Amino acid sequence: MSELEPLSPLEALELWLERLQSTRSEATIESYRYRMQSFVEWCDEEEIDNLNDLTSRDVFRYDSERRSEGLSPATLKTQLGTLKLFLEFCDRLEAVPEGLYEKVEVPTVELAERVNDELVRAERAEQILEDLELYDRASRRHAIFAIAWHCGCRLGGLRALDLEDCFFEPSDLDRLRHQDDIDHEALEEVDLPFLYFRHRPETDTPLKNKKQGERPVALSDDVASLIKSYIQVKRAKRSDGDRRPLFTTEKGDNARVSKSSIRRDIYILTQPCRYGTCPHNRDEENCEALKHGHEARCPSSRSPHPIRTGAITHMRDEGWPPEVVAERVNATPEVIRAHYDHPDPIRRMQSRRSFLNKEADT
Template identity: 30%
Template sequence: MARNFTPEEAVERYLQERKHDLSDSTLYNYKSNLGLFTDWCSYQSHIQYIGDLDQFDVSDFKMYKRDDVADTTLYNAIMALRTFLKWCESKGLLEGLSENIMLPDRGRASRVEKLDPEAADALLEYMEKYEYATYQHVTIALMWDAGLRIGAVRSLDVEDYHSAEAYIELHHRPGPGEKEGLNKDRGTPLKNKEDSEREVNLHEWVVEIVDDYLNGRRNEITDKGRRPLLTTEKGRPARTTLRRHLRAMTRPCHYTNKCPVEGREVETCEATKKSNASDCPESVKPHSFRRGAITAWLNEGHSKELVSDRMDVSTDVLDEHYDQRTEEEKRQLRREMFEMGE
C-alpha cells in the first residue's frame, strides 16, 4: 500500500533522491518550479495528499500561472511538474496523470512581450476620456506608474493609500491557507512575502485618478473587515478578474478602434469580445505589462537600484528578465545623461 505524502513532502523526497544525479543549478531550477506548484496546492481545499491530484488540478494550475509568468517560465514549470509526477507514479503515489499533460507554448514570436510607452500613453488617454476614475482605470494607472504585480495592486486597502503624501503602502497579508485546514482564503499575499512590503511614491496624475475614484465610483464594500481600494459590486476583485480585464483593456481595438494584426479586421475579429480577449496577439499579460513599465522607467534614466526597490525585483533578475532596452536605446540614454548633444 502506497504511503500518503502531501505535495510538499513528495517534492522534498523527489529532490532528495535526485540531488546526486543533477547539477546544483538544475536542482535549484526544479525546486523553484515545483515550489510554484506546491504553493498553489496549499490553497486548494481538496488537495491534502499528492494522490488527490487529477487532470483538472494540473489544468487549473496551468491557467492560474499563465498570466503571471512569461511563457518560457510556465513551460519550464509544467515540464518540471510532469517529470515529478512521473516519479510519483513510479512510487505508486499517482496513476496515469503525467502522460496526459500538454506542455504550454515556450513563447510565440507574435505575442507582445511588453507594453510600449506609446501604447500605454494611448491606453491611459482613452481611459481618461471614456473610463475615467473607474476601478479599471485605477488599476492601469497604479500598475504602470508603480510597476505593481496583479497580486500587489489587488492587495491594497483604502488605508494603504495616502493622498496628501502621494504614496501607497504594500503589506503582505496572507489568509489562513493550509494552517487552518487548507482553507481557500488566500488573503492578499505579496510575491516575496514580507520582503515585498514597501512604500511607493506616486505621480500626481495617478493621485488625481485615485482621489476621484474614491470620491465617486468606489463601491463601499468591506472584505473580511478590510476596506479594499479596488472594488467591484461583489467586493475585492479576484486575480482572475483583474487579469481578464487587463487583457481586454490592452487590446488595441479597445483603445484605438484599430487592429494592427495582419489579416484581421475589427468588425469580424472574435477577439473583440471581452471573453476572447486573450486570443488577441496584441493584448498584454500582467507580466508583460509590468515588464513594459519597468523598461519605461529605465529608459527615463532612473538607476537600476532605484527601480529595483520601487518595483520589488532584484537587479540581477531585472537585468535578466525585465530590462528590454535595445543597445541603441541604452546608447541614446547615455548620450542624454552625459549631455553630449546630437
C-alpha cells in the same frame, strides 16, 4: 511501469498544485493554474476524462492547436513548459504513459523575441492611458492600469491594496505614526502622495516576497488625482471584513476584486480594437477574443506581467539606476538586469548622454 491509475485532468491538476504549495508562492501556483486552464478545457472538448488515455499524438495535436492560435513565442514557451512539468508529475503518479512528458516540445525564445512579443512599450501604455482618460476616466480599469504602469507592481500587489494604503493628505500619515517599523522623524518630511504595499497573508493578500515586499511607492500628482477620483466616484463602497479594498467588485460574496478579474481587465485594455481598429484583420463582430473568458486569445492582448516589464524598462530608459528601480518594484538589481532590463538602444544612449551632461555640469 505498473498499471496506470485512472485520473482525470482536473483532479491531476489539483493534486499537482496542492503538492507545489510548500515550495512555490501563491502567485506562482495561480499562474500555473491559469496556464493549464486551456489544456484542461481542451481535454474536456476532446472527451479525454482519464489521463491514462492521453497519447503522444494527443499532446502533438494540443501543441499544434496552441501554436495555430497566434500566441506569442514567449507565451507559448511558458504554457508548454508548464504542461511538461505537469505531465512529469503525472508520470510519477503513474497516471499517464511512461515518458509522455518528454514528447512535449518547448520552444526556445530568443531575448529579442521575448522583448518584442511580451514587453508593453511606453508608447502603447501611454496610448491606453489616453484612451481611458477620454472614454473611461476614473474607472476601476483606468486606476488599475495606471498604478500597474506607474509603479511597476505585481498583480498580487495591486489586489492587496486597501484605501488605508493610499496616502494623499498630511492627515493620512496618522495611520503610520503608531507603527514601530516606521521612522517617525522621517514622517515629518515625507513627500506626498504615495501608496504603501503591505504583506497581509492572514487575510489572503500576500505579497510575493512577503515582508520584504512591503514598501511605499511615490505617486505623481496626476496618478494620485486619478485614484482619488476613482475612490470618490466609481469605487463600489464595500468592505472585506475589517478591511476596505481599493479595488472592489460591484456584487458577489467577495468584495475584493480577484486576481483573475484584474488579469482579465488587463487583457481587455491591451486589445487594440477596444478603442481602435483590429490590426489582425479579424471580424470584430465574431472575434472569439471579444467573448468573456477568451480575451487572452487576441494576439495583441497582454497579461499584467508585460506591463510590469515595460514599466521597468521605461524607468531604465529614462535613466533610473537599477538600484532605484529595484526598490520601487521590489526586485533585486541583478534580477532587473537579467530579466527586465531590455533597453531600446537609442533611448538608452540618450539617457547616458543626459547623465554625462549632468556630470559635466557638476
